[in-house]
Amino acid sequence: MKITCVYLCDYNDRDDYYLSLMPYGITSIAAFLEKDGHEVTLSNLSSFGYSKGVELTLKSKPDAVAISIFSFNRTESFKYIKELKKRNSKIIIIAGGQHPTFLSHQIAARYPEIDFIIKGEGEYSLKKLIDESFSSNEKVVSSERILDINTIPYGSHFSGKTIGVNPNEQFKYIITSRGCPSSCTYCSSPYFWKKKVTYRSPENIIEELKYINKKFGIIYFSIRDDNFTLSKKRVMEFCRLLDECGIYMMWNCQARVDTIDEEMLISMKKSGLEHIQFGVESGSEKILKIYDKHITLSKIKNASDITRKVGVYLSFYLMTGMTGETDKDTENTRILISITKPHDVIVSPVAYYPGTKIYSDSVKQGLITDNIWFDTEENGLYLSDEHVNNRNIKNILTHSTKVSNKSRYSKNNFKIHRQVTGNNCWMNFIIEGDHYYDESDFKKASGCYNSLLAEYPENIWGYLRMAELAFDHSPEQALVFFKKASDIVPSYYGTWLRIAQIQLLNKNIAEAKSAIGQAMKLNPFEPEIKMFADKISKHNKS
Ligand code: B12
Numbered sequence: 001m002k003i004t005c006v007y008l009c010d011y012n013d014r015d016d017y018y019l020s021l022m023p024y025g026i027t028s029i030a031a032f033l034e035k036d037g038h039e040v041t042l043s044n045l046s047s048f049g050y051s052k053g054v055e056l057t058l059k060s061k062p063d064a065v066a067i068s069i070f071s072f073n074r075t076e077s078f079k080y081i082k083e084l085k086k087r088n089s090k091i092i093i094i095a096g097g098q099h100p101t102f103l104s105h106q107i108a109a110r111y112p113e114i115d116f117i118i119k120g121e122g123e124y125s126l127k128k129l130i131d132e133s134f135s136s137n138e139k140v141v142s143s144e145r146i147l148d149i150n151t152i153p154y155g156s157h158f159s160g161k162t163i164g165v166n167p168n169e170q171f172k173y174i175i176t177s178r179g180c181p182s183s184c185t186y187c188s189s190p191y192f193w194k195k196k197v198t199y200r201s202p203e204n205i206i207e208e209l210k211y212i213n214k215k216f217g218i219i220y221f222s223i224r225d226d227n228f229t230l231s232k233k234r235v236m237e238f239c240r241l242l243d244e245c246g247i248y249m250m251w252n253c254q255a256r257v258d259t260i261d262e263e264m265l266i267s268m269k270k271s272g273l274e275h276i277q278f279g280v281e282s283g284s285e286k287i288l289k290i291y292d293k294h295i296t297l298s299k300i301k302n303a304s305d306i307t308r309k310v311g312v313y314l315s316f317y318l319m320t321g322m323t324g325e326t327d328k329d330t331e332n333t334r335i336l337i338s339i340t341k342p343h344d345v346i347v348s349p350v351a352y353y354p355g356t357k358i359y360s361d362s363v364k365q366g367l368i369t370d371n372i373w374f375d376t377e378e379n380g381l382y383l384s385d386e387h388v389n390n391r392n393i394k395n396i397l398t399h400s401t402k403v404s405n406k407s408r409y410s411k412n413n414f415k416i417h418r419q420v421t422g423n424n425c426w427m428n429f430i431i432e433g434d435h436y437y438d439e440s441d442f443k444k445a446s447g448c449y450n451s452l453l454a455e456y457p458e459n460i461w462g463y464l465r466m467a468e469l470a471f472d473h474s475p476e477q478a479l480v481f482f483k484k485a486s487d488i489v490p491s492y493y494g495t496w497l498r499i500a501q502i503q504l505l506n507k508n509i510a511e512a513k514s515a516i517g518q519a520m521k522l523n524p525f526e527p528e529i530k531m532f533a534d535k536i537s538k539h540n541k542s
């Protein structure tokens with residue numbers, strides 16, 4: 001069967017990096033259906049808008065369209081669905097994802113254009129519908145949890161036709177587990193995954209990393225699990241294998257502050273962890289209790305201290321605008337930032353999402369009804385008014401910038417990092433070298449990167465950093481380093497772009513053209529590559 005797997009964000013958000021990215025779930029569904037023998041197109045229509053998106057979809061003549069809907073892209077998605085059905089009523093439309101899972105019956109009643117709504121984990125339920133040629137009389141289908149997620153292909157393994165998908169960006173976000181045992185009141189994960197966690201094995205994750213490294217030249221990845229550090233045993237084995245396989249990818253992940261310890265963080269850093277994001281949410285115990293977060297300020301401080309001691313960049317997710325939150329609570333968040341010294345913070349206003357306790361409590365109390373999702377086209381529906389949220393966000397961000405400027409890692413920190421991790425940790429050289437680079441102390445930076453290469457001659461990051469250091473004053477030397485980097489990971493587009501730039505500086509037009517052609521082949525989506533390719537072609541003509 002011909003199936004198109006679709007995602008599109010609101011057209012106004014088309015330039016927002018995160019909103020315009022395809023969610024992992026729909027890529028997983030596409031890879032699964034492809035493995036099952038179907039002709040699948042993976043279609044990210046975010047940059048086209050619903051109307052052009054429909055045109056593009058019709059061109060590939062699908063029998064069925066599977067669309068992933070979140071709350072923030074519901075309006076554009078529903079417009080797309082209506083238009084698609086109007087243009088070709090024979091196409092079967094199946095909707096799934098977080099938003100339809102929790103509002104299935106309301107959506108089914110309002111959108112007769114949708115043939116089926118699948119609640120929960122979609123792979124096998126969708127397969128069943130297809131295998132039965134969509135003969136089910138039930139419009140809303142519930143899914144069973146997949147017990148062994150190692151048996152399904154990972155999203156990046158999809159090899160069919162794509163529209164609007166940049167694999168270099170898309171597939172660097174990976175999911176290694178599904179679900180979370182906690183029950184924070186603002187999050188829909190506990191209801192969606194019923195608090196049951198399923199894990200991919202460390203071997204399975206490493207296989208994906210080797211694959212994306214080789215095929216797409218991805219050298220930095222991001223683990224987006226609800227809480228990657230939930231199982232210490234799994235994390236330790238993952239880090240051991242990643243370290244052992246010698247691909248030297250840098251990475252980041254998100255975690256709860258109560259599920260990390262020093263030993264784990266050391267292993268993570270040694271395997272390439274650069275940056276950890278903790279779900280901290282607030283510096284007020286009162287607000288943390290309202291969120292049912294089950295963490296304390298002392299746990300937050302402890303996790304932050306360990307992170308700074310081991311020498312990984314520390315980042316907090318924070319929220320503001322909870323009902324009952326006062327200026328005193330915001331002040332407590334500022335105090336927490338001063339004490340814990342995160343390198344960066346991300347602050348979001350508390351939003352209603354279906355499937356969260358905050359949402360169902362507000363419905364029960366009669367404060368809102370499910371109609372809010374249909375009566376307004378707003379992407380985000382927030383608990384507090386915009387003015388208060390914006391003021392608090394600005395307040396916290398301004399403070400955090402001041403703190404992070406003062407609390408960058410310094411010489412003393414580096415000494416401790418080396419003591420804690422031991423000498424065999426390549427990330428120490430990177431973090432230390434980058435610090436000196438930012439301070440314009442190029443001699444010291446070069447010392448760090450050189451030491452890295454002396455110990456790890458196959459580490460691409462060492463060559464990339466040395467090349468950047470040499471770029472302005474010694475392009476010839478930079479070229480040597482970039483060429484070495486391209487030998488290690490030939491499919492990384494960034495190296496080819498830089499090689500092209502140096503070749504143009506050296507007036508080697510043919511070499512510049514060849515290198516930019518290579519970069520363009522590897523990543524035709526990158527604006528800088530396109531611009532440079534245009535520049536070279538103009539150069540040729542003149
Ligand atoms: C990873 C993640 C991200 C990553 C996404 C990276 C990527 N390329 O995937 C990043 C950091 C970019 C991100 C950003 C945002 N996120 Co986010 N994110 C998550 C998180 C933690 C995991 C999602 C995930 O991949 N899960 C694993 C996969 C396998 O599950 P899944 O996506 O749900 O897909 C399965 C099912 O839903 C279903 N399914 C999905 N689509 C379809 C379609 C069909 C046809 C069928 C049959 C089935 C089906 O089958 C899939 C496979 O089993 C969830 C929380 C959670 N636990 O789900 C929040 C979550 C999805 N994010 C959320 C939000 C709000 C956002 C942002 C808007 C935040 C912001 N303000 O910028 C942006 C939006 C970006 C985007 N395009 O999604 C909300 C969405 C709430 C809602 N109702 O809309 C969630 C649920 C967190 C929450 N608040 O509770 N996010």
Ligand code: SF4
Nearest residue numbers: 180182183184187226
């Ligand atoms: S916010 Fe994080 S820890 Fe809390 S329930 Fe959601 S995924 Fe789990």
